[in-house]
Amino acid sequence: MAIRNPYDVAQLPSVPAYLATYSWTDVELRAAARVIAGKVGPRGRLPVAVRRADDPTRVLYSIGFGLSY
Amino acid sequence: MPSRRTVITAAAGVTAALALGPHAYAGTPDDKKLRTLVSRMTLEEKVGQLFVMRVHGASATAPDQADIDANLKEIGVRTAAELIARYRVGGIIYFGWANNTKDPHQIAALSNGIQQASLGGPRGLPALITTDQEHGIVCRVGAPATLFPGAMAIGAGGSREDARTLGRISGAGLRAIGINQD
Numbered sequence: 001m002a003i004r005n006p007y008d009v010a011q012l013p014s015v016p017a018y019l020a021t022y023s024w025t026d027v028e029l030r031a032a033a034r035v036i037a038g039k040v041g042p043r044g045r046l047p048v049a050v051r052r053a054d055d056p057t058r059v060l061y062s063i064g065f066g067l068s069y
Numbered sequence: 070m071p072s073r074r075t076v077i078t079a080a081a082g083v084t085a086a087l088a089l090g091p092h093a094y095a096g097t098p099d100d101k102k103l104r105t106l107v108s109r110m111t112l113e114e115k116v117g118q119l120f121v122m123r124v125h126g127a128s129a130t131a132p133d134q135a136d137i138d139a140n141l142k143e144i145g146v147r148t149a150a151e152l153i154a155r156y157r158v159g160g161i162i163y164f165g166w167a168n169n170t171k172d173p174h175q176i177a178a179l180s181n182g183i184q185q186a187s188l189g190g191p192r193g194l195p196a197l198i199t200t201d202q203e204h205g206i207v208c209r210v211g212a213p214a215t216l217f218p219g220a221m222a223i224g225a226g227g228s229r230e231d232a233r234t235l236g237r238i239s240g241a242g243l244r245a246i247g248i249n250q251d
Contacts, residue, residue: 023205047224
C-alpha cells in the first residue's frame with residue numbers, strides 16, 4: 001500500500017497487488033481500510049505516470065491505469 | 070452617512086478589484102473611487118498591500134508571551150494588530166506552528182481581530198486572511214473542519230464534480246472562520 005505518492009511500485013516488481021492511497025492522513029487510511037475490508041471496491045485511476053525504476057525514460061504504468069474488481 | 074455594512078462592502082470591492090483586475094470584479098465598477106483611494110495612499114502603504122505576512126499568536130491583540138517574543142525577534146512588532154498598524158500589510162497567512170490555528174472559535178476571533186485592525190486603519194481596507202488548506206498532508210486547519218484526501222487522490226478519482234464539491238465545502242468552512250483566501 002502506497003501511503004504517499006504511487007511511484008514506489010516501480011521498486012516492487014514482484015507484488016501481486018498495490019493499493020495507492022496518495023497520502024497518510026486519517027481520510028486516506030480510512031478509505032484504504034474500507035477497500036481492504038471489501039466494503040468498497042478500488043476504482044481510482046493513476047493521475048500520473050509511474051516510470052520504471054531501472055529505466056526512467058520508460059513508463060511502467062500510464063496515466064489512467066488502474067485495476068478494479 | 071453610509072451604514073457600516075455599506076462601508077465594508079465598498080472596501081472589500083476595492084480590494085477585489087486591486088487583487089484580481091476589473092474583469093474579476095462582480096460589483097459595479099467604480100474606477101473613480103478606486104483611483105481616488107490609490108492616489109491617496111503613500112508609497113509605503115502601497116508596498117505594504119503587496120505583502121501577506123506570517124505572525125505568531127492565537128490572538129490579534131493578546132497572544133501568549135512566547136508568541137510576542139517570537140514576533141519581536143522576527144518582525145519587530147508584538148502582535149498581528151501591530152504588524153498591520155505599522156506596515157499596512159495586505160494580508161496575514163495562518164500556520165499551525167505559529168499557533169494561529171488551534172480551534173474554530175479561536176481562529177474566528179483571530180480573524181475578527183485582524184480585520185478590526187485593518188479596517189480601523191487610515192484607508193479602512195480589509196485584510197486578506199489566508200492559509201494552506203490543500204487537504205491530504207497539508208491542512209493548517211484540522212478537525213472539526215471537513216478534511217479531504219489530497220489533490221492526487223482527487224485526480225485518481227477522476228471527477229471534476231467531486232473536486233468542485235471539495236472546494237466548495239472546504240471554502241465554506243474556511244470562510245466561516247474568517248479565512249478569505251486558500
